[in-house]
Every structure is written in C-alpha cells, then in structure tokens.
Amino acid sequence: MDIHKLEIFIDLSETLNYTETAEHQFTTQGNISKKIKALEKDLAVQLFRRSHRKITLTEAGILALPYAKEIVISYHTLKDNLNSYQTAKNLSLTIYTHPTMSNYQGFSSIMNFLKLHPEITVHLQEFESNELVSYLIEEKSDLIFTRIFDTLEKNLEQIVTENDQLVAILPSNHPLAAKKEIYLAELQLDHFLLLGKDTNLLHPVINLCHEAGFEPDITHEGTRVDLIMNMVSSDLGISILMKKAVQHHLNSKTVAIPIKPNLLSQLSFIRKKGANSKASNIFWHYLQNMYYH
Template sequence: MDIQKLKAFVELTETNSYTETAEHLFTTQATISKQIMSLEKELGIKLFSREHRTIEITDEGELVLEYAKQIVALKDEMYEKISEHKREHSLDLVIKTIPSISNYHALELISEFHQAHPEITLHLSEAESYELIPALQNGSADAVFMRIFDMDESEFEVASGEEDKFVVVVPKQHRLAGQTAVTMQDLKAENFLMLGKETNLYDPVMKLINQAEFTPEVIYEGR
C-alpha cells in the first residue's frame, strides 16, 4: 500500500478540499483525486461520498481513518528516528545562523574549526531568527548562532561571544546628527524605519519605545 495515498486521504479528511489538499502536499488536484480513487479500489470501499460538489467521509472511511493516521504517524516517526540515528553515528555538524553572520567573529571561528577538523562534514546555512530555537528543539541543528535577548537559557548551553548595541541612524543634516547620545524621547516625533515583526530585533526596540511612553510612526518594516 502506497503511504502517499494514505497521507492524501488523511489530509483530505481535514481540509474537505481537493485543492487545499493538493497545495498542502505540493501536488496537483488531479493527483490527489487519482490517489483517493486508487485507495478506494485497493480497499474495495468508498471513502467519501461526493454529492452536490461536497465531500463527506463515509462510515467505512471513518474506520480506515483511524488506522491511516497511525500508519502515517508511524512512518514519520520512523524517518525521524532514522535521521536521529544517522546524526548520532556520523561526523556531520549542522550549524544554522542568522543571515547577518558575516558581521560577526563567529563566522571566522566556524571557518577555523572547519579547517582544523576536515574529518567533520560541516553543514552551514542561514535561517530567520525565529527558526533557530525550533531547529535546536527538533534536532535539525546541532548548534545555532543567534542574538539573545530575554531567552530562558536553562534549556540550552549558551556561550556569549559578542555584544551588540542599538544605535540610531539619521541623515547627516538631521537635527540629532551631531549629538553623542540620543534618548528615546528625542525620537518621539520621528518616522521609524525598522526591521519587521518576524525578526527578533523588533520586540526589544518596541520595548524601549513603550518605556518612553509613545507610539512610533513606523513608515517601513523590512527583513
């Protein structure tokens, strides 16, 4: 029995839409339809009733669904265990970093480590900041380089290598350009260009602004 047919069946029971199911499984609506029909033929039952362009699971389909979910879940668990076993018994090192890693000394350390240990296969890739902690938690990364603000460090071993500071960037002719220090109150009437909410730099900046008790005029959010 093709596991993909069961996966399509389980997904279709959740979406009740061939179009959405195809999108979720990165295939076509026609492929999903063929997989369901093939599964019905293989099992000798009707999994769905199709009346008035609506999809409704049959009693026989409900019976199959219970087992299909278990089979799909076990398949995913098996592949996860295999990947975990490979990682534990191989000399692969997976490191994920923030996109601006080139601005930090960490990149030099990684390069030096790679040259000193050619026996280890290094997999280095960039990821958005919100993806890094989940990568550690689900085992898809062995180590990450990221910025730390108010993170609970009890779950991980953390080594701080460098320290960043927030700065304000203004045009040379701006009224604040000649000052050696700027307070948040000085910026109350200014337009803000900031990194977006999906980055982990947004909340700390907003926290400083909230402490200064004003609502910023954000005219641009970027990544």
Template sequence: MTLEQIDYFICAAQSRTFFDAAETMHISQSSLSKQIMKLEKELELTLWDRSKRTAVLTPAGEFFYKEALKISRQYHRSMEAVSHFKDSESLTLHIGTLPFLSQYHLTSVIHSFCAAHPELSFSLKEVEDQELLSGLEKNLFDLIFVRKHMLDLKLYTFHVLTEDRLVAVLPKNHPSASKKTVSLTELKREIFILMPPHTSIYRFCMQSFHDAGIHPQILRTARAESIVSAVEIGEGISLLTESSFQLFRQPSLAAVPINGLEKLSVGVAHKKNMALTSSAECFLQYVKSHI
C-alpha cells in the first residue's frame, strides 16, 4: 500500500465517478482503477460495490475511507513539520576558521554579514588545522576558511579569496635583508624559529625544505608574535606568511619573499558531495564579493 494509492482512493471516494477522479489526479481512468484494485488485493477487502451503474463504497470501503483520511492527514502534517525543520536548519550557519581572520581582514566582513542577516543563527569557531578539517568532514561546519594547500581538492571545493606568500623574516643587518627575493638554498645554514608543528605553515615550510633537499636547523617553534621578538634579538631567522609578519612587524626587521614556492591561497571550502544550504550559499557569495 502506497500513499499514492491512498490519495487515489480518497479522490475516487470524494468524486462522483472514477472518470472525474482520474481527471482530478491527471491520470487515465484505467490507471486509477488498477491502483485501487491493487489496494483492494493487498487489504483483502472489497472497497467498491461495482454491481451498480455507479460504483459506490462498500461498508468496508466506508470504514477504510475514514482511516485513509487519517493516514493522509498525518502524512501531510509530518511533511509540513519536516519542511519547517528544514527551513530552521537552513537558517543556521556553522563556520570554522583557522586563527587568521584579522590578518586577511575577514573579521569586519563577517560582522557586516551578520548585521545584514539578523534572521540567521551564526556560529563561528576558530580552531587549528586538524580540528578544522575534521569538523568539515563530520559536518560540524557548513563552510571553513582555510589555506588551499591543506586540502585534497578531489574531496573539497575551494573558493580563493586572497593570495599570500612565504617570506624570510630577517634582521635588517642580515646579508639577504636588502634582496628582492631569496631562495631557501641561500638560507640553508641559518638557524630557524618556525611556527608550531600543528600548523599548516610549519608543514608547508618543512615540505619546502624537503623539496629543496635541505635539512634545516630548527632552534624551536613559537607563535608569530614570539617569533618576531626572537628574530629581533638575534636568536635566529624565521619563515612566516607575509600577512603574519605585517601584523607584528618591527622597524628593525625585514621580510624578504622566498622565490620558487607556490602562492599560499586563502579561501572558503566545502565538501564536494554535499549541497550547500541557502544560508551557506548566501554567506559564500557575500564573502567573495567583499574581499
């Protein structure tokens, strides 16, 4: 027994003839008759008295008609409730991000989006690399702000917002400080202070060293603000994104781009096999048009 058969039966019971019911349901009269006969066969009941000129409901048919109305009403109430739930879901937005919003001027964009869409329940969570990707995979986030090189592009769609690059952070009296660019090979004998190992920038640096055939001497790891202070007092040099250096730059330091490396693309990502909610699509288009 299907809901379609129940709807056909109800329509037939409420119409003067099977012909009128078929016209209402936009099917042929023979198709309507076949579906009602299948229903009778499954129920093992005769629902229609066909001995008269116009088919009328049998007592069993009268009883089933009342039950069919209950089933149909419950079905449509359930579908309406599900629809309200889906609408509610579409008004929630869960965003994950690396801790880099301020350096790419994203904080103000997010604030203005929320002000423009007060109807949305907006959630923003700042996490590190592994938690960010895990959260997207587990559907904890609708969208994430991420660096492109962190993603498997077979699994995720990436929308670039801006480009960054790796720079060598050097004291201004360093021999390479006045150069327009510098290679990793030129810096291979230096002592490095790098970002923490759980960050994508650390992994990007280590992969770049590996590709260049360099085994770097790493003194320690630290956050960007601590790195800038350490380079300033002569503990070593560092590799940072240019945007990070701009946040914490000091007059005594220079930032020289590393040549031969791919750009560090920053953007928004989502799973390829999952359709975006209307809220997520709205947010994505807003961010893309305001960066």
C-alpha cells in the first residue's frame, strides 16, 4: 500500500476540503481526488461522502481513520529507526586483529584515529591469524590487522604500517646467547617451542629450518607468546618469534637474537576492494596520510 495515500486520507479527513489538502500536499485537487479514489479501491470501501461540494467521512472512513494514523506513525517510526541504524552503521568500524596487535604501530594508529574522530565507534576483536582473512572475505569485519608474508588476493587492498622479522629467543645461559646473530642451523639440536598453525607462524618457521638443512624438534605448539617466553626462561627450549611481538616479554633470563636465514613480514591493515562504509573510508584515508605521505 502507498503510505502517501494514507497521509492524504488523514489530511483530507481533517480539512474536508480538496483545495486545502492539495495545498498541504503541494499538488492539485485532481491528484488528491485520484489518490483518494485509488485508496477506496484498495480498501473496497467508500471513505468520503461527496454532496453539494461538501465532503464528510463515511462510517467506514471513521472506522479506518485511527488505523491509518497508526500505520503512518509506525511507518515513519520505522524509517527514522532504520535511518538511525544506518547512520550508526556508517559511523561504526569493526576491526579484527591478531592477539599481539598492541605491540605494533597499528594499535597506536587506531587510538590516535579515535581522538581525531570521536564520532566513529571502533569495535576491536582479537582472533588467531589464520582466521582473519576468511572473516574479512565473509564480511564479518570491515578491516583486519594482521601479519602478511605473501601477496594478497586481488580483491583485497592493504596499508603496511611496519615490517617485522624473526628472532631466536634463547635462555640467557644458552651457549649462543652472547652472539649478535645466529645461523638457524646452529640451533638444530635444540628443542623448539613454537607458535602453532593457528597463528600462521608455524609453517614459515619450519620452512626456514628446512632451508637451513634440518627438521626442527618441536616439543611445544601454542598460541600465547607470553607462555612460550616463560617456557624459554625456564630453560625448556628455544623459540623463533617475531621481534616486535616479544620486545615487551624479554627479561633477564631471555635474549632475542636475529637469525639467518630470516623472513620479513608486513604488519598491515587490510580490507576488501570496492564499496566500503563511510567509517571505513575515513579510516583508510587517515591511514594513507599517516603511512604514505
């Protein structure tokens, strides 16, 4: 049903004058008459009695009037609520990130952005790295912040905030702890305490070990950097982790030493190409100005 017909019906029931209602609706008397006749056809009743250039509501019209008012009020309430929802959605940003984001510049970028744009709400949620790209493609988030080793899919775009590289995490009493750089092959007899496959770091480390000519003896696969660091400090083995992810976890019982061969990763904000929300575009423009100018 055309809501405008009901609005004209309500207006005419108050004015009982086609000319006055036409002025209210910014149209002609003829159009008002057509709309009322169309509504009467829709409802299969006569709403107005017309006689001697005067009109009055019929009994059916009197019965229909409060329902028409309720429908029109509900319709406009619905539109207002949907507009408010859409406005809030356009000014809301969901970012999924890997658990160690606070160690990187990307976290500071978000905090600074919120200071500049208090009108935008950011929902930040942590997930394991291997899930992030699929969540973005499934449109569960507007953007993701994650570590990238390979090239992106063609339908994605990224802004790189910084690079990171791998380091060997050794107990401070390890024979190699005083070295400035370690060849990975020198660690082939050690027990490896590694982040598991859910973090997207397991296979790159294993591949580096293969490149160095050995199969690592992996005695632990986990998801928590702090736990692995504690295990290393307890002399349970060594680890290969990203340098910036461990910088706040080092203590007197552990050291971080660059390794060869190494693997460079890009810490990046990533989103889908194409249509994005207003909030996403504002944030993306902010990132471009911050990192590419």
